[in-house]
Amino acid sequence: MGASGQAARAETVIERAARTGVITVGTRADLSPYSFRNDRGELVGYGIDVAQLVAAEVSRYLGRPVRVEFESVADADTLFRQVSRGEIALACGSQFTWEREMFVDTSIPFSLSGIRILTRAQGLNGTAESLAGKRIAVVPGSLGERAIRDLTPQAIRVAVPGLKEGLAALGSARVDGVAGDSILLAGAARAAGTQGLVLVPQDPLVRYAVGCMMPENNSTFRNLVNLAIAQMIQGYVIDDPAATATVNRWLGPGGVLELPPDLIKAYFQTVLLNHEQINVPTTR
Numbered sequence: 001m002g003a004s005g006q007a008a009r010a011e012t013v014i015e016r017a018a019r020t021g022v023i024t025v026g027t028r029a030d031l032s033p034y035s036f037r038n039d040r041g042e043l044v045g046y047g048i049d050v051a052q053l054v055a056a057e058v059s060r061y062l063g064r065p066v067r068v069e070f071e072s073v074a075d076a077d078t079l080f081r082q083v084s085r086g087e088i089a090l091a092c093g094s095q096f097t098w099e100r101e102m103f104v105d106t107s108i109p110f111s112l113s114g115i116r117i118l119t120r121a122q123g124l125n126g127t128a129e130s131l132a133g134k135r136i137a138v139v140p141g142s143l144g145e146r147a148i149r150d151l152t153p154q155a156i157r158v159a160v161p162g163l164k165e166g167l168a169a170l171g172s173a174r175v176d177g178v179a180g181d182s183i184l185l186a187g188a189a190r191a192a193g194t195q196g197l198v199l200v201p202q203d204p205l206v207r208y209a210v211g212c213m214m215p216e217n218n219s220t221f222r223n224l225v226n227l228a229i230a231q232m233i234q235g236y237v238i239d240d241p242a243a244t245a246t247v248n249r250w251l252g253p254g255g256v257l258e259l260p261p262d263l264i265k266a267y268f269q270t271v272l273l274n275h276e277q278i279n280v281p282t283t284r
Helices: 013-020 046-062 076-084 143-151 163-171 182-192 219-237 241-248 261-273
Strands: 022-027 035-037 067-072 091-095 104-106 111-120 135-138 156-159 177-181 197-200 206-215
Touching: 013 022, 013 046, 013 219, 022 046, 022 076, 022 091, 046 067, 046 091, 046 206, 046 219, 046 241, 076 091, 076 104, 076 206, 111 143, 111 163, 111 182, 135 143, 135 163, 143 156, 143 177, 143 206, 163 177, 163 182, 177 182, 182 197, 206 219, 219 241, 219 261
Parallel strands: 022 067, 135 156, 135 177
Antiparallel strands: 091 206, 104 206, 111 177, 111 197, 111 206
16 A cells, blocks of 8 residues: 555666576667677677676675676667666676766776777878868767767758768778767777778767666665776786786787877876776786
């Protein structure tokens, strides 16, 4: 009788994981270096590794094995809606925006990116003047399209289904550049084996953090996600071998992006300064 007239309390992500032993992770298979299929058809990526670290942290918290179950999602908008409705528990590799934060919760970041333009070497320099009248490929509804529309309105926006199609248009000279997430653009260019391309401008048109998103009102789960990420980035800062290997595989030397370790450490230090340092025992 006391429950009449009240909506039944929704099962939390942690309660569902305790009951089923599963965390549902939404992902795409075409977003190198966050989530993509390798040459053997395996789903790999930086976001995939982070999701596995989250599952391990939840397992320790619950005292029972918990595994991730990946669910393929076609596009970013669908993924966002499924997370906001609680149909998917976790998505790692998501761009932070204040608009999204109104409907989903976001973890601390494990990467930093921004909107830039991939173009041919000795081509555009990324300034508004250089983009005037130039054909720039954009994915409709993306942050890249918004940045070009708002910041360089004199550019001609050319709609493409995805970054792969944008690269093809650039290769055939149907467009002068492709606007989008700089890390994803670099990953797509490397996956395609394309040479002679550069990202402009040097400073992104828009800069944002990249982390994991999850359904709102799941504070315990969010804390565990943050703990898993914080331990990884703190481990990288102190040269823990496991954390260093995880990050460098995608961002650092020998990885997809090949960023300098000092640059990665400087950003990770900034993230940690906004939270508490995590003591990660080194195995060296």
